[in-house]
Amino acid sequence: MSFAKLTASALAIAAVSATAAAARDNVQVAGSSTVLPYASIVAEAFGENFDFPTPVVESGGSSAGLKRFCEGVGETSIDIANASRPIKDKEIETCKANGVSDIIEVRIGYDGIVFASQLNGPAFTAFTPSDLFKALAAELPVDGKMVANTASTWADANPELPAVDIAAFIPGTKHGTREVFEEKVLIEGCKATGALEAMVGMGMDEKDAEKACKAVRTDGKSVDIDGDYTETLARIDTNPNGVGVFGLAFYENNTDKLKVATMSGIAPSTETIASGEYPVSRPLFFYIKKAHIGVIPGLKEFAEFFVSDEMAGPDGPLAAYGLVSDPELAATQAKVANEETMSN
Amino acid sequence: MTDVPFTDASSGPARPARTGSLLEADARTRRRNAAEARFRLYGIAAVGVGLFFLAALLYAIFSNGIGAFQQTGYTLQVEFREDVLDKTGNRDLEDIKSVKTFAYSPLLRAAMLREIETHGIDTPLADAKVTGFSSPLDKLFSDGARSTLRDMVLADPSLIGQTVAVRILASSRVDGYLKGRVSRESIERDKNLDAVHLDLIDKLRDAGVATKGFNLAFITGPDASDARPEQAGLGVAMLGSLYMMIVVLLLSLPIGVAASIYLEEFAPQNRFTDIIEVNISNLAAVPSIVFGILGLAVFIQFVHLPQSAPLVGGLVLSLMTLPTIIISTRASLKAVPPSIRDAALGVGASKMQAVFHHVLPLAMPGILTGTIIGLAQALGETAPLLLIGMVGFIASNYPDGAISGFLAPNSAMPAQIYEWAKRADPAFYERAWGGIIILLLFLMTMNIIAIILRRRFERRW
Numbered sequence: 001m002s003f004a005k006l007t008a009s010a011l012a013i014a015a016v017s018a019t020a021a022a023a024r025d026n027v028q029v030a031g032s033s034t035v036l037p038y039a040s041i042v043a044e045a046f047g048e049n050f051d052f053p054t055p056v057v058e059s060g061g062s063s064a065g066l067k068r069f070c071e072g073v074g075e076t077s078i079d080i081a082n083a084s085r086p087i088k089d090k091e092i093e094t095c096k097a098n099g100v101s102d103i104i105e106v107r108i109g110y111d112g113i114v115f116a117s118q119l120n121g122p123a124f125t126a127f128t129p130s131d132l133f134k135a136l137a138a139e140l141p142v143d144g145k146m147v148a149n150t151a152s153t154w155a156d157a158n159p160e161l162p163a164v165d166i167a168a169f170i171p172g173t174k175h176g177t178r179e180v181f182e183e184k185v186l187i188e189g190c191k192a193t194g195a196l197e198a199m200v201g202m203g204m205d206e207k208d209a210e211k212a213c214k215a216v217r218t219d220g221k222s223v224d225i226d227g228d229y230t231e232t233l234a235r236i237d238t239n240p241n242g243v244g245v246f247g248l249a250f251y252e253n254n255t256d257k258l259k260v261a262t263m264s265g266i267a268p269s270t271e272t273i274a275s276g277e278y279p280v281s282r283p284l285f286f287y288i289k290k291a292h293i294g295v296i297p298g299l300k301e302f303a304e305f306f307v308s309d310e311m312a313g314p315d316g317p318l319a320a321y322g323l324v325s326d327p328e329l330a331a332t333q334a335k336v337a338n339e340e341t342m343s344n
Numbered sequence: 345m346t347d348v349p350f351t352d353a354s355s356g357p358a359r360p361a362r363t364g365s366l367l368e369a370d371a372r373t374r375r376r377n378a379a380e381a382r383f384r385l386y387g388i389a390a391v392g393v394g395l396f397f398l399a400a401l402l403y404a405i406f407s408n409g410i411g412a413f414q415q416t417g418y419t420l421q422v423e424f425r426e427d428v429l430d431k432t433g434n435r436d437l438e439d440i441k442s443v444k445t446f447a448y449s450p451l452l453r454a455a456m457l458r459e460i461e462t463h464g465i466d467t468p469l470a471d472a473k474v475t476g477f478s479s480p481l482d483k484l485f486s487d488g489a490r491s492t493l494r495d496m497v498l499a500d501p502s503l504i505g506q507t508v509a510v511r512i513l514a515s516s517r518v519d520g521y522l523k524g525r526v527s528r529e530s531i532e533r534d535k536n537l538d539a540v541h542l543d544l545i546d547k548l549r550d551a552g553v554a555t556k557g558f559n560l561a562f563i564t565g566p567d568a569s570d571a572r573p574e575q576a577g578l579g580v581a582m583l584g585s586l587y588m589m590i591v592v593l594l595l596s597l598p599i600g601v602a603a604s605i606y607l608e609e610f611a612p613q614n615r616f617t618d619i620i621e622v623n624i625s626n627l628a629a630v631p632s633i634v635f636g637i638l639g640l641a642v643f644i645q646f647v648h649l650p651q652s653a654p655l656v657g658g659l660v661l662s663l664m665t666l667p668t669i670i671i672s673t674r675a676s677l678k679a680v681p682p683s684i685r686d687a688a689l690g691v692g693a694s695k696m697q698a699v700f701h702h703v704l705p706l707a708m709p710g711i712l713t714g715t716i717i718g719l720a721q722a723l724g725e726t727a728p729l730l731l732i733g734m735v736g737f738i739a740s741n742y743p744d745g746a747i748s749g750f751l752a753p754n755s756a757m758p759a760q761i762y763e764w765a766k767r768a769d770p771a772f773y774e775r776a777w778g779g780i781i782i783l784l785l786f787l788m789t790m791n792i793i794a795i796i797l798r799r800r801f802e803r804r805w
Contacts, residue, residue, distance in 0.1 A: 026741075028753075036570075036738075037569065037570035037571070037767070037768070040569035040570060040738045040740075041569040041570060041571045043569065043738070043740070044568060044569040044571075044572075044740060045445065045487075045491075047740070047741075048445055048491040048494065048495075049444045049445055049491075049494075051441070053741060054740050054741050056652070056737070056738075056741070056753045057737070057738045058651070058652065058733055058737045058738075058753075059737075060733075076648060076650070228766055229768065230765065230766050230767075230768075249768060250768040252536075253768040253769045253770070254768065254770065255530060256526070256527070256529075256530030256770075310444070310446055315478045317487060317571055320478075320571070321570060321571050
């Protein structure tokens with residue numbers, strides 16, 4: 001009975017307070033944990049410089065953020081979703097079904113994905129997608145058959161790499177970073193080593209072959225990290241032979257512990273990523289609900305401030321934190337100013 | 345007569361007659377004594393291991409976290425130049441507001457250059473060029489320093505045109521260098537500071553410009569973004585925890601006590617009350633994350649309460665605390681001897697009067713102790729808050745008012761600590777440990793209050 005009582009009174013209190021929740025006057029943002037630091041840097045500066053209250057920024061992941069974004073229009077739903085990947089067609093449909101039809105897509109810049117190892121560990125200084133594919137793929141085509149990967153040291157994948165046991169810490173499948181890792185590293189390596197061709201030659205169709213390329217070995221040599229980069233760093237800290245996948249910004253904040261490897265001979269830096277030379281990078285986005293512009297005070301101002309040269313430009317605080325500034329920032333600024341929605 | 349029991353005892357069939365001296369222990373006695381000695385040793389070892397881990401834990405917490413209570417800053421003579429801050433010269437607040445924080449950077453750089461000059465410090469940074477919005481000198485200051493100046497001007501526009509001594513926060517890297525967290529070797533691989541910066545900082549420290557001071561902002565201030573760990577504080581999260589504890593106290597104490605009194609004093613003993621009793625005991629053992637899911641489903645998705653609100657956190661934690669309070673309340677009600685009730689009923693009190701005038705006051709110390717311990721448990725709980733959006737939230741706004749604080753998005757102390765531990769900059773790591781120290785102090789205070797209450801007011805029969 002006590003539980004029933006408790007629920008009843010809790011619900012009563014909840015109902016009373018729900019009606020008391022008056023009009024919202026702050027911008028609400030949720031989504032990708034990769035975009036979170038950038039969004040909170042902007043939110044902080046926005047609160048300092050404008051008369052609007054500081055926007056409320058939450059994380060939770062790109063998918064979770066877009067899900068909340070698409071729940072509907074109104075004060076109880078969020079105004080901006082951060083994402084470390086473009087919105088999917090399926091998500092746009094869900095949005096539409098819930099009345100969120102006008103979405104403004106804003107690209108804020110690029111994020112580099114780097115491979116780093118312990119500072120004083122073995123000399124992992126240069127990787128190519130082929131090395132990583134050969135070391136981490138679940139199965140490789142050998143003589144017309146798919147055989148489980150036998151490489152046990154990095155030297156097995158490429159004799160120039162140190163002959164230490166393979167121990168890779170890669171982002172888990174729920175991370176947006178994993179997708180980039182699969183597409184820009186594994187599939188590229190698969191193509192470069194000729195494995196993709198061999199698989200197609202064995203009678204697999206294109207789709208299955210790509211899937212096989214993306215499959216990562218599960219014998220413990222490659223470990224999925226479902227937490228964030230702090231966890232990867234902790235793993236690398238205790239394992240001198242470990243190689244981990246990090247965001248560029250995270251690496252740049254922890255250069256006292258990590259050393260970074262080049263990818264196909266290109267060292268990751270904001271310059272090489274902006275120019276497109278460094279291959280493993282991805283754009284970062286946020287999505288604005290157009291219906292909320294003019295209803296939630298400060299929403300448009302916040303979006304414009306986010307992509308202004310002062311914040312997102314190459315000298316701004318976002319670049320200082322590790323965001324790779326978008327060379328086409330001016331176009332993005334115009335897009336936000338004109339409130340251009342996505343075409344479909 | 346006296347030797348009959350003696351013969352009885354020594355002539356049992358199982359035991360052979362004792363042959364040796366009583367003063368000399370035989371093999372069996374020695375074995376028993378050894379077993380006892382061993383058991384005592386195990387006990388001491390167990391306590392020792394526990395104490396060792398406690399000491400190691402406290403050492404880790406304090407050695408890592410104590411740095412968060414100190415922060416490096418510079419004392420600078422800042423000239424609030426009129427030509428930068430109020431070009432029109434009419435001291436119109438709107439015009440002054442239109443000057444953004446970025447415009448305050450030159451003032452900071454000029455103030456730092458003046459210190460470099462007055463102390464005769466030789467550094468290549470004195471001739472550093474300004475490119476775009478930034479200069480190498482900026483890396484010495486916190487990002488928040490500019491807004492400190494802007495807030496000063498907005499609060500008191502008469503400052504414009506004057507030169508005032510201001511304490512400016514140093515950037516977290518400088519702070520880390522003076523605390524020994526950032527070494528010269530790591531600086532070389534870092535794009536945040538260069539060796540010339542470190543040389544300058546050494547000289548500024550010797551000149552008494554860069555000093556470490558007590559970091560009150562860490563205890564009272566709001567959280568800051570990832571770019572300025574030197575500004576981050578626990579204050580707003582502390583308020584969030586306070587609001588949650590108010591909700592927990594207001595909900596679970598009356599409900600818990602009412603339920604216990606009914607079950608203990610009034611309810612008939614039947615199958616129904618048995619089931620309730622078993623369920624309450626079970627609820628006390630339910631993992632807290634389950635209450636988080638329940639809270640998400642009921643309070644947020646069904647009742648549509650806002651995410652991240654301390655009210656929702658408080659409701660969820662109330663569910664978690666209720667069983668603890670009910671169990672301890674029932675125990676303390678049971679401990680009141682029936683003679684008290686009988687005496688009250690005997691002089692004509694109604695059952696309710698007997699309970700409320702006599703039993704409840706006597707049980708109060710026990711009830712309060714249980715409540716405080718339940719609250720302390722709720723204060724340190726993170727798992728249910730994960731699900732209702734109080735983790736992963738940047739607690740940078742103080743609530744507008746006393747009442748709106750219940751609904752305004754906020755974090756909580758343990759959630760804030762978790763959030764800091766996740767962030768990239770190692771300076772946040774130090775703050776996470778510092779936050780743990782504060783949280784531990786709160787928990788210790790609550791437990792000490794509980795012990796004092798018990799000691800002072802508990803009666804034994």
